Amino acid sequence: xxxxxxxxxxxxxxxxxxxxxxxxxxxxxxxxxxxxxxxxxxxxxxxxxxxxxxxxxxxxxxxxxxxxxxxxxxxxxxxxxxxxxxxxxxxxxxxxxxxxxxxxxxxxxxxxxxxxxxxxxxxxxxxxxxxxxxxxxxxxxxxxxxxxxxxxxxxxxxxxxxxxxxxxxxxxxxxxxxxxxxxxxxxxxxxxxxxxxxxxxxxxxxxxxxxxxxxxxxxxxxxxxxxxxxxxxxxxxxxxxxxxxxxxxxxxxxxxxxxxxxxxxxxxxxxxxxxxxxxxxxxxxxxxxxxxxxxxxxxxxxxxxxxxxxxxxxxxxxxxxxxxxxxxxxxxxxxxxxxxxxxxxxxxxxxxxxxxxxxxxxxxxxxxxxxxxxxxxxxxxxxxxxxxxxxxxxxxxxxxxxxxxxxxxxxxxxxxxxxxxxxx
Amino acid sequence: xxxxxxxxxxxxxxxxxxxxxxxxxxxxxxxxxxxxxxxxxxxxxxxxxxxxxxxxxxxxxxxxxxxxxxxxxxxxxxxxxxxxxxxxxxxxxxxxxxxxxxxxxxxxxxxxxxxxxxxxxxxxxxxxxxxxxxxxxxxxxxxxxxxxxxxxxxxxxxxxxxxxxxxxxxxxxxxxxxxxxxxxxxxxxxxxxxxxxxxxxxxxxxxxxxxxxxxxxxxxxxxxxxxxxxxxxxxxxxxxxxxxxxxxxxxxxxxxxxxxxxxxxxxxxxxxx
Numbered sequence: 001x002x003x004x005x006x007x008x009x010x011x012x013x014x015x016x017x018x019x020x021x022x023x024x025x026x027x028x029x030x031x032x033x034x035x036x037x038x039x040x041x042x043x044x045x046x047x048x049x050x051x052x053x054x055x056x057x058x059x060x061x062x063x064x065x066x067x068x069x070x071x072x073x074x075x076x077x078x079x080x081x082x083x084x085x086x087x088x089x090x091x092x093x094x095x096x097x098x099x100x101x102x103x104x105x106x107x108x109x110x111x112x113x114x115x116x117x118x119x120x121x122x123x124x125x126x127x128x129x130x131x132x133x134x135x136x137x138x139x140x141x142x143x144x145x146x147x148x149x150x151x152x153x154x155x156x157x158x159x160x161x162x163x164x165x166x167x168x169x170x171x172x173x174x175x176x177x178x179x180x181x182x183x184x185x186x187x188x189x190x191x192x193x194x195x196x197x198x199x200x201x202x203x204x205x206x207x208x209x210x211x212x213x214x215x216x217x218x219x220x221x222x223x224x225x226x227x228x229x230x231x232x233x234x235x236x237x238x239x240x241x242x243x244x245x246x247x248x249x250x251x252x253x254x255x256x257x258x259x260x261x262x263x264x265x266x267x268x269x270x271x272x273x274x275x276x277x278x279x280x281x282x283x284x285x286x287x288x289x290x291x292x293x294x295x296x297x298x299x300x301x302x303x304x305x306x307x308x309x310x311x312x313x314x315x316x317x318x319x320x321x322x323x324x325x326x327x328x329x330x331x332x333x334x335x336x337x338x339x340x341x342x343x344x345x346x347x348x349x350x351x352x353x354x355x356x357x358x359x360x361x362x363x364x365x366x367x368x369x370x371x372x373x374x375x376x377x378x379x380x381x382x383x384x385x386x387x388x389x390x391x392x393x394x395x396x397x398x399x400x401x402x403x404x405x406x407x408x409x410x411x412x413x414x415x416x417x418x419x420x421x422x423x424x
Numbered sequence: 425x426x427x428x429x430x431x432x433x434x435x436x437x438x439x440x441x442x443x444x445x446x447x448x449x450x451x452x453x454x455x456x457x458x459x460x461x462x463x464x465x466x467x468x469x470x471x472x473x474x475x476x477x478x479x480x481x482x483x484x485x486x487x488x489x490x491x492x493x494x495x496x497x498x499x500x501x502x503x504x505x506x507x508x509x510x511x512x513x514x515x516x517x518x519x520x521x522x523x524x525x526x527x528x529x530x531x532x533x534x535x536x537x538x539x540x541x542x543x544x545x546x547x548x549x550x551x552x553x554x555x556x557x558x559x560x561x562x563x564x565x566x567x568x569x570x571x572x573x574x575x576x577x578x579x580x581x582x583x584x585x586x587x588x589x590x591x592x593x594x595x596x597x598x599x600x601x602x603x604x605x606x607x608x609x610x611x612x613x614x615x616x617x618x619x620x621x622x623x624x625x626x627x628x629x630x631x632x633x634x635x636x637x638x639x640x641x642x643x644x645x646x647x648x649x650x651x652x653x654x655x656x657x658x659x660x661x662x663x664x665x666x667x668x669x670x671x672x673x674x675x676x677x678x679x680x681x682x683x684x685x686x687x688x689x690x691x692x693x694x695x696x697x
Contacts, residue, residue: 268659
């Protein structure tokens with residue numbers, strides 16, 4: 001009987017140095033699939049490679065050889081000694097492998113629980129496998145199930161809710177203040193990776209003009225050109241507060257760049273439209289006292305980090321619900337896998353026929369009261385004989401090795417053709 | 425008539441429960457149920473008022489029993505309009521119970537009919553009553569929105585994102601909605617006052633007679649006029665506008681009830697019991 005095996009390493013078991021050695025590029029993946037597909041033990045193969053994990057999902061009849069060969073392959077293909085790779089590898093089989101696939105797809109196994117990229121990465125890994133024709137009846141069904149489970153986990157739990165990065169947390173807050181960020185003008189004071197990331201996110205939310213103020217005007221001009229905005233000098237900041245709505249502070253200055261007095265002077269001219277200050281500089285650029293002014297909101301890096309920590313806790317709580325959904329799906333998928341054995345299929349087929357004939361006999365004999373008990377027994381014997389004769393050839397076929405090594409395909413076809421799982 | 429009013433109360437209460445569930449569980453279904461129940465309530469309530477008007481030949485607003493019922497009807501109606509315009513769902517948590525409470529209050533009062541007098545038949549009288557009540561309802565909702573604004577503002581300012589933070593809409597939406605409520609309320613109040621003057625002139629022969637209700641209505645009107653003026657000129661928005669909306673509504677309440685209990689005047693008979 002075919003077994004599902006999952007073998008791989010992830011951010012928990014392998015350090016980044018090892019993960020980057022083992023990683024497969026798009027082309028590598030195709031080559032690997034081709035190479036493994038030539039070996040007869042590997043009946044179905046899927047290779048998932050992301051920056052946090054490399055996993056081989058396999059269907060095989062011969063698990064020992066398969067696992068050994070797969071390990072060997074991972075090491076050799078990437079020219080890493082097997083002894084280095086082996087301790088980082090985990091091997092799951094049957095229900096454990098199924099559960100693992102579902103958890104990965106639902107982003108419950110991710111470094112950042114609930115991050116949305118993983119599902120897309122699995123989808124593309126599956127697409128590659130189908131193009132290379134290395135996925136078969138079991139993996140097709142497993143992966144489609146996994147996509148469905150992932151969707152359910154995302155829609156029924158809050159694992160994807162709330163920002164878990166500084167720039168997204170700032171965006172979320174901005175939307176709670178302004179409703180929409182569309183057309184809101186942004187002043188970037190200083191530069192820095194995190195600040196620029198935040199500005200890019202704001203632009204994605206259709207923010208208005210981006211103003212850039214920098215100690216060196218050239219650098220400011222350069223950034224402004226990149227964001228399609230305008231550069232101003234540091235001295236112009238107090239004046240610019242009249243026009244902008246969101247201020248991001250990110251300078252290396254030791255003193256405050258924007259003080260409470262600056263803001264107080266400008267609020268009346270702004271007609272009290274709200275101002276949102278995001279201070280990601282250490283030491284701080286923006287006077288915390290500004291937060292006490294009406295319609296002004298100041299969040300510094302610690303405030304944002306606190307929000308993120310809370311959100312991560314929320315996600316982890318939600319993940320528990322996700323685990324339940326995964327468990328349910330795992331049980332149901334395991335049942336389907338078990339049903340793919342020959343005997344249960346034949347038994348189910350027999351029962352189906354018995355049910356049909358019983359129903360028809362009852363219907364016919366219901367109107368014919370003159371048959372005796374002995375007559376009825378004769379009908380019953382006829383029923384058994386009919387079923388035996390009818391099922392003889394299908395049984396022989398399913399039990400034989402004539403299925404070209406892919407018995408699960410024919411079992412699946414049989415089950416679906418006769419609707420043995422009551423799916424219709 | 426009494427039974428009909430119990431049905432209306434039932435619908436308003438059911439809507440309140442739906443909105444409460446929506447507040448806690450955050451499932452869209454509860455919000456939808458809440459709004460449909462409220463629509464049903466307002467529909468029946470409108471029919472009741474219309475029937476009473478047609479059968480007695482005058483608007484049923486001659487005693488506190490009827491006046492409160494119209495107030496509740498106006499609150500629910502104005503909320504529905506605001507909801508459709510601004511999609512500010514959570515306001516239902518304020519409007520539905522308020523409508524239910526005011527209707528319940530009305531049934532607890534004795535129904536003392538005032539003999540039909542032709543002073544109530546004037547078209548000015550009907551416009552006066554309807555616009556004043558719709559205006560007051562809009563100002564009540566402005567007060568509700570103001571309370572929600574203060575809650576949300578506090579959550580963002582204090583950086584303590586509690587129960588309400590994720591459940592309340594953005595400050596901007598709350599502020600705009602509150603402003604819209606006040607504009608509607610103020611406009612209706614103005615129409616109410618003008619028709620009141622015209623009506624007073626027709627009945628008593630003078631526009632203004634220093635009746636306490638008139639005086640307090642004037643004060644209310646001036647208060648909201650100042651609020652709107654300040655908003656348009658120097659931008660009294662956000663926190664200050666929210667507080668003013670709440671204070672303003674307290675004055676409205678006093679004008680509505682307080683004047684009748686503490687002072688005498690020609691509005692007294694409509695609202696005594």
